Amino acid sequence: MEESALHRNANKRSKLKAPLAAAAANDGALPTDVLRDVLLCLPADELCRLRLVCRSWRSLTSDPIFAKAHSSRHNPSSSASVPTTDGQATMRSSSWTLLLDASRCAFTVNMCMDYGDDEPDQCYRIARLGSDGSGGGNRGISWTVMKPCPVVHVSVQARHGAVVNGVAYFLLYKDHNTLDEIAAFDLATEEWRHPLLRGPPSGHNNISAKEEDKVCSMLQFSQPEQMLGLHLQLQYGLQLPALLTGPLVLGGRRQGVVDETILFEISICCSPIWEFYSAMDLR
């Protein structure tokens, strides 16, 4: 057994020989399997912060099995109610949460993925909004740098968006006096769509995805869940009986699943800087 796994507060640890599931990777304070249990208790946004602690914590929390255990523990209802081919509400790559919509497309907080019906080999194509155009970094995957949005400067925070039927929508924040706009990026053709869609009045705006090609935007998503449900019902006539009554926080963003609809909060803001799309083939 690896005693190195137990070297917290120095004294008296060496006699312990707790069963270690994956001792080799762990140079932290707790046996790996215990650490895993501890980390499973934490919400996703906390977990992401903790990836900065050390390499082994990062690899532990990036493990797909861990991610699956985490999502089933923190969001048990959604995996059953989202109509995706694999029955999962969320997937995780090494550092992103993917939100799948009913049309078998996905969006993450900073990445888009499309694996539509017309791709028999199930090749995953992932688009990601990055700040330097290089995309995947040290993952050993080569990224193709794509055209920046020709219409606007998409800000860093505009990575929060929604995907409906293979098109990613981003709410673009301009200033407090104008209406926001929504930029649309077609994941299949890798082209930006023109022109920009009209968004809601500026403020703490959010965007949500709904099936059947509807993109709606809403205000004050951060209010209590019931308020949001009410708001949606009033403004968009959605039937949201069971909406947002359970725990909804995932990936640090509020998110809810109703019938065949995924709703999630997107926050947009900040100084416009140039950003690029990158795309890559995973296989």
Place this chain on the structure above:
Amino acid sequence: MEVDKGKGEAEETRKVAEADRDTVTLKSSDGKLFEVSKEAAARLSTVLAGMIAGGSIDDNGTDLKQIGSEALENVVDYCNKHANSIPSAALISSSISFNTAPFKEPEEWERKFVDRLSHDALFDLVEAANFLGMERLLDVTCHKISEMMKGKSPDQIREVFNIKNDYTKEELEEIRQELAWAFYDD
């Protein structure tokens, strides 16, 4: 009870007596003995349940070389307290597969139980719970430790958990960028 045993059957009598006892004796790494209800031990610890079923319980104190006396005292304390609280079938079954079962919040007494522990005692207890296969106690202690992590910066976490930062500056910056959304609310 085994009152009417014949002569020369002392050994057998001892065995029967052991089987009939309703407590088991556990021995810590530093040689201290603790008694715990057999029913509670079997119910709360898969390892002890296996040992009881397999007859490997030692009447003079079952050696648990991996567990110090302070941790073992807490384990026994937990078992006793648990036996006194209302046993919940759901609670026990939910602990079997933490992978799919939603976590059940610690009950009030469990929260108090772990709150009073020092940092070291808590960490010893979580390892003891892990070693003994006490899923519920593991859940409760892990939950407590996770609460200690909440809201802390990576630096603070490293300090509390005595972890060395093995990233380079560049790597940290890269991860930070990747995770920018998680810091967005800050």
